[in-house]
Amino acid sequence: MTVLTRNAIRKEMANSEDPLVITPVLDREQVGASSVDVRLGHQFIVLRRAAVTHVDPTDHEGLRSQIQRSQHQVRLSLHQGFIIHPGQLALGATLEYLSLPRRLTATVEGRSSWGRLGLVIATACNVDPGFKGCITLELVNNGEAPLVLYPGVRIAQFVFHRAEEEADYRHVDPVGPGKYDCPIGPQFSRIDRDQEIPFWGQLAMPISVRKPTPDEESHMRTWPTWELEPSEFPWHYDNRETCLLSEGEVTVEAPGQTVSLGPGDCAVFPQGLVCTWKVRTKIRKHFRFG
Amino acid sequence: MEQELLSRLRTLVAFELESYEGRLRSLSSSQYPSDVALRLIQHIAAEIRAQRTEIDQLVRDFRDDPERVARGLSSQHRLLINRLAYLSSLENAQTEAVPWSLVPSIERLASVLIPNKHLLSTCTYSLNYGIRWYPVARSALQSFLLLELPAIHRTNAFLHVLVGHELFHPILNDFFEQHAPTVMARLRGSIQDLLARHPPRQPLPERRLDKLVELGRAIWQRALEEVMCDLGCAAIFGPPALFASLAFALGSDFDEPPSPAGQFYPPPRFRFRQVLRFAFHDWGGDQDVGGPVEAGDDAEKPLEKLCRVLNEKQFEWAVDVLRKQFGIIKKEVTKDTDLRAIHKEPLVEIAYGEVSQSLPSAWDYVQEKIDATGVAWAVAIDEIPQLLSKLEMLVPPGEISLESDPLGGRSASLSAIAIAMWVHHLRDEIPAAGLSLDDLLKDYHRECRLMLKAFEDVELRREYDSRRMNRDNP
Numbered sequence: 001m002t003v004l005t006r007n008a009i010r011k012e013m014a015n016s017e018d019p020l021v022i023t024p025v026l027d028r029e030q031v032g033a034s035s036v037d038v039r040l041g042h043q044f045i046v047l048r049r050a051a052v053t054h055v056d057p058t059d060h061e062g063l064r065s066q067i068q069r070s071q072h073q074v075r076l077s078l079h080q081g082f083i084i085h086p087g088q089l090a091l092g093a094t095l096e097y098l099s100l101p102r103r104l105t106a107t108v109e110g111r112s113s114w115g116r117l118g119l120v121i122a123t124a125c126n127v128d129p130g131f132k133g134c135i136t137l138e139l140v141n142n143g144e145a146p147l148v149l150y151p152g153v154r155i156a157q158f159v160f161h162r163a164e165e166e167a168d169y170r171h172v173d174p175v176g177p178g179k180y181d182c183p184i185g186p187q188f189s190r191i192d193r194d195q196e197i198p199f200w201g202q203l204a205m206p207i208s209v210r211k212p213t214p215d216e217e218s219h220m221r222t223w224p225t226w227e228l229e230p231s232e233f234p235w236h237y238d239n240r241e242t243c244l245l246s247e248g249e250v251t252v253e254a255p256g257q258t259v260s261l262g263p264g265d266c267a268v269f270p271q272g273l274v275c276t277w278k279v280r281t282k283i284r285k286h287f288r289f290g
Numbered sequence: 291m292e293q294e295l296l297s298r299l300r301t302l303v304a305f306e307l308e309s310y311e312g313r314l315r316s317l318s319s320s321q322y323p324s325d326v327a328l329r330l331i332q333h334i335a336a337e338i339r340a341q342r343t344e345i346d347q348l349v350r351d352f353r354d355d356p357e358r359v360a361r362g363l364s365s366q367h368r369l370l371i372n373r374l375a376y377l378s379s380l381e382n383a384q385t386e387a388v389p390w391s392l393v394p395s396i397e398r399l400a401s402v403l404i405p406n407k408h409l410l411s412t413c414t415y416s417l418n419y420g421i422r423w424y425p426v427a428r429s430a431l432q433s434f435l436l437l438e439l440p441a442i443h444r445t446n447a448f449l450h451v452l453v454g455h456e457l458f459h460p461i462l463n464d465f466f467e468q469h470a471p472t473v474m475a476r477l478r479g480s481i482q483d484l485l486a487r488h489p490p491r492q493p494l495p496e497r498r499l500d501k502l503v504e505l506g507r508a509i510w511q512r513a514l515e516e517v518m519c520d521l522g523c524a525a526i527f528g529p530p531a532l533f534a535s536l537a538f539a540l541g542s543d544f545d546e547p548p549s550p551a552g553q554f555y556p557p558p559r560f561r562f563r564q565v566l567r568f569a570f571h572d573w574g575g576d577q578d579v580g581g582p583v584e585a586g587d588d589a590e591k592p593l594e595k596l597c598r599v600l601n602e603k604q605f606e607w608a609v610d611v612l613r614k615q616f617g618i619i620k621k622e623v624t625k626d627t628d629l630r631a632i633h634k635e636p637l638v639e640i641a642y643g644e645v646s647q648s649l650p651s652a653w654d655y656v657q658e659k660i661d662a663t664g665v666a667w668a669v670a671i672d673e674i675p676q677l678l679s680k681l682e683m684l685v686p687p688g689e690i691s692l693e694s695d696p697l698g699g700r701s702a703s704l705s706a707i708a709i710a711m712w713v714h715h716l717r718d719e720i721p722a723a724g725l726s727l728d729d730l731l732k733d734y735h736r737e738c739r740l741m742l743k744a745f746e747d748v749e750l751r752r753e754y755d756s757r758r759m760n761r762d763n764p
Contacts, residue, residue: 013696021685024747026754028697075385097743099685132684182684182736184743
């Protein structure tokens with residue numbers, strides 16, 4: 001992969017067909033010999049210790065709530081300092097909005113001036129061709145003293161490479177734009193949108209079984225019912241299901257777990273679970289999806 | 291007042307004062323998108339300190355003159371309660387509560403239109419744009435205006451063009467002071483004629499002539515003020531003022547007649563018609579919507595210039611979008627359902643007769659205000675094609691780049707950004723009709739992000755360039 005130098009960068013910016021756009025470039029000296037310095041934006045996402053026991057990307061339902069509770073958005077005005085403490089991880093973003101042509105890729109690298117103070121920037125370094133938006137920067141202070149960062153300071157640099165073939169981040173799948181659609185600030189993780197995550201997280205999808213309280217049971221008995229004679233069948237849960245077994249016995253087998261249900265048992269089957277139902281005696285259940 | 295009750299009043303006022311101070315202290319450590327909020331807090335805190343001193347003095351005089359102390363404490367209590375609205379506004383002005391990237395641009399526009407005032411932008415959970423001020427005598431708080439945006443539309447950058455309407459409200463006093471006496475004299479004559487000639491078709495809301503005249507004045511002033519603010523917004527932002535007005539009014543009745551319950555607001559259709567007629571008379575001046583207002587000279591009209599510039603840069607589609615949108619609006623204003631609603635009420639009919647007479651001088655007044663400030667949308671037309679090019683690449687349209695130097699650039703104008711964004715958005719309106727609601731919203735949110743980023747970059751570049759210029763040329 002060739003690295004674009006100053007003149008090549010300027011030519012790409014002046015290209016009338018799918019130009020490289022970096023905006024705003026407040027000072028032309030940001031364009032160096034083989035990179036472009038970029039600045040820190042106004043917005044930050046601060047991770048905080050909260051009443052969240054874990055963050056599980058396969059927990060589709062709970063993940064949004066886990067992320068919201070463990071991350072907090074902050075927006076600073078110009079001249080206001082953001083203090084990052086030793087060992088702390090915070091998400092920032094570039095001030096500059098990048099529009100990468102389909103023929104170029106970019107890598108984000110920290111400036112050594114900050115690195116020598118212990119600040120590590122951008123653990124996710126690669127920017128795909130066709131990407132449009134401000135780049136989220138993962139900021140970690142590996143030093144021994146808190147650092148004060150100000151919106152607008154030059155924090156990182158883009159290094160551009162010519163791709164062998166054209167590609168487009170925004171059309172990686174038939175559905176539409178990639179996960180991060182023209183972001184203008186740091187973004188919460190969207191790892192749950194990786195389509196294969198539910199598959200890899202099978203073992204982390206526990207089926208919960210318990211006895212409901214009398215009130216809960218009365219309420220569940222108002223739900224729709226479903227019956228089945230003894231049989232065996234595979235099943236995939238597109239949606240979470242809660243059910244109350246009122247008759248019969250069944251064993252549900254999933255990777256890494258097997259549960260047996262009898263009359264009076266309330267079970268919750270998580271979204272994405274793949275399992276096999278083995279109905280031993282005729283069952284009747286009250287159920288609800290979602 | 292009995293001594294026990296006086297003592298309770300003293301406790302009440304002391305408690306409220308302490309609570310107010312505590313909340314103010316807490317608000318002073320919050321994040322705000324500019325320093326206006328902190329300046330407001332400082333002024334309020336100074337007034338609260340002065341108030342505390344007065345209350346302490348009053349309490350010391352209690353034994354000597356309990357009646358005077360009672361009156362004094364009641365007065366202090368009222369003063370404090372009157373200031374409660376500021377606490378609410380400050381709560382709603384925090385960074386996370388407002389479209390923070392837009393606030394510096396709004397403040398800059400306000401500083402040009404309403405100099406010597408500070409504007410605090412807030413978001414409230416009412417579906418309304420508004421501007422408030424508290425004429426408290428001898429108070430530094432008079433220099434603060436409170437702009438209210440609908441919180442539910444916080445990130446809806448397209449609608450925030452309507453801020454231009456609100457910024458005109460505080461600068462119309464001179465016009466009404468000048469014209470109200472003449473209008474009231476004519477209203478009196480018309481209402482007397484109405485009462486003398488025959489009984490009105492509908493019962494009148496009042497029986498006394500002076501009250502009817504005052505009511506007529508209120509109807510006249512409310513209608514004219516709203517239209518003048520619409521015209522002001524259109525003079526600043528151009529076509530987006532009309533598009534945003536229409537969009538915001540879509541959920542309501544275009545022909546809702548003025549009424550006490552509606553604070554005598556004019557029907558939306560009436561307002562669109564006047565904006566089309568005066569601010570866009572080169573496209574709205576057909577006979578069936580009131581005729582051209584000005585004979586006009588040979589100078590190119592703004593909409594004509596916009597079309598020419600867009601055509602020259604091969605943005606014919608943008609011209610088509612504009613013509614189509616104006617066609618939709620013209621179709622709406624050729625209906626007379628609002629006028630029929632107005633003519634049903636004799637007093638409203640008389641008042642709106644005065645509105646029609648006042649409109650030409652009202653438009654002149656608005657134009658004078660705009661000409662004095664240099665924020666007319668027409669001056670930024672040449673920027674629009676480049677901004678549309680950026681939008682086609684999904685790049686925020688906040689910067690005008692030099693053709694010969696991609697690294698050289700300057701901030702785009704607010705009106706040019708608004709026009710480019712609206713035209714770009716409306717282009718996709720029909721193809722988007724087949725999209726699911728989720729996809730529709732995804733596209734809309736993306737456009738809002740690009741617009742807000744553009745506004746953010748405009749102010750940042752202005753400030754950076756200004757500092758660099760000062761550094762290089764001390």
